[in-house]
Amino acid sequence: AQSVTQPDIHITVSEGASLELRCNYSYGATPYLFWYVQSPGQGLQLLLKYFSGDTLVQGIKGFEAEFKRSQSSFNLRKPSVHWSDAAEYFCAVGARGTDKLIFGTGTRLQVFP
Amino acid sequence: EPEVTQTPSHQVTQMGQEVILRCVPISNHLYFYWYRQILGQKVEFLVSFYNNEISEKSEIFDDQFSVERPDGSNFTLKIRSTKLEDSAMYFCASRGTGGTSQPQHFGDGTRLSIL
Numbered sequence: 148a149q150s151v152t153q154p155d156i157h158i159t160v161s162e163g164a165s166l167e168l169r170c171n172y173s174y175g176a177t178p179y180l181f182w183y184v185q186s187p188g189q190g191l192q193l194l195l196k197y198f199s200g201d202t203l204v205q206g207i208k209g210f211e212a213e214f215k216r217s218q219s220s221f222n223l224r225k226p227s228v229h230w231s232d233a234a235e236y237f238c239a240v241g242a243r244g245t246d247k248l249i250f251g252t253g254t255r256l257q258v259f260p
Numbered sequence: 261e262p263e264v265t266q267t268p269s270h271q272v273t274q275m276g277q278e279v280i281l282r283c284v285p286i287s288n289h290l291y292f293y294w295y296r297q298i299l300g301q302k303v304e305f306l307v308s309f310y311n312n313e314i315s316e317k318s319e320i321f322d323d324q325f326s327v328e329r330p331d332g333s334n335f336t337l338k339i340r341s342t343k344l345e346d347s348a349m350y351f352c353a354s355r356g357t358g359g360t361s362q363p364q365h366f367g368d369g370t371r372l373s374i375l
Contacts (some may be wrong), residue, residue: 179361190264191303191350192367198361236305246291246316246360247305 149174151240152249161259162230168223168254170238179241180221181248182212186234194236195220208232233258264367268351272319272373273342281337281370283352291355291365292335294327296348303351309335339372347374 150173160166172178179198183191195206202214212223221238235255237249267273273279285292294306308315310325310354326338337356349371354363 181363183366188368190266191353191366193363193365196361196363213321237304241360243360246296246308246310246355247318248303248364249305250303252302 148244149240149242149249151238151249151251152236153236153254154250155254156252158259159257159259160228163227166225166228166232166256168224168236170221170251170255171219172221173219173253174240174242175195176243177216179243180208180214180236181210181239182206182210182221182223182235183250184208184234184238185237185253191237194223211235215255223254228258230258230260261266262315264352264365266350266370268368268370269368270371270373272375275344275374276341276345278340279342279372281352283318283335283337283348283367285335285354286335286356286365289356291319291328291357291364292306292316292329293353293355294337295351295353295366296368297351298345298348306337306350315324342372342374344374347372 152171163248181196183193194210196202197214234255237253238251267282292309292321297303304351307321324340328336349369353366355364
């Protein structure tokens, strides 16, 4: 069965610091991978997606993620975090033959000035 | 940019009552979904809907739940007899054509509180 693990429940960084949020998935073939962000009281906004091709994908708000098949990972990165990036980040996996997304438990990002 | 809109933003209902959550998907999208997020837990898939039929549903989506597209723009989730454990944030999502690699676009959610 598909599953997604986000090992970090809560991360705190200083504004301007770099960021990496971890995501590991379990799936027999190459999945479709997504990162969503949820600001307080808001819905889920798509940051970026991977489904084939270049393993480094660029998203909105300066985020990028790298798909590493050997590590079953799809980590989200940003070189310099802004205070407005404080939110909850969800990694999700989809698969061929099914239309549902499986979400990780999320990582709450706190940004200090 | 087109958005998925959900109403109401917050619904408070007595246990045992019926509740209908409403969603207006993005206008040219044909695939629709409901997910829920119990406070402090992960987002969970409930059901997917295409061509006026349920495509897939999770074990959570039992006989208490139903979905409907009553007209060309709305997509609803009905819970017939609510339980305390139905308290959660419910998200509607929609997707365009192009296969399941296309992203699902989510609304801001309806917070359902069962008393």
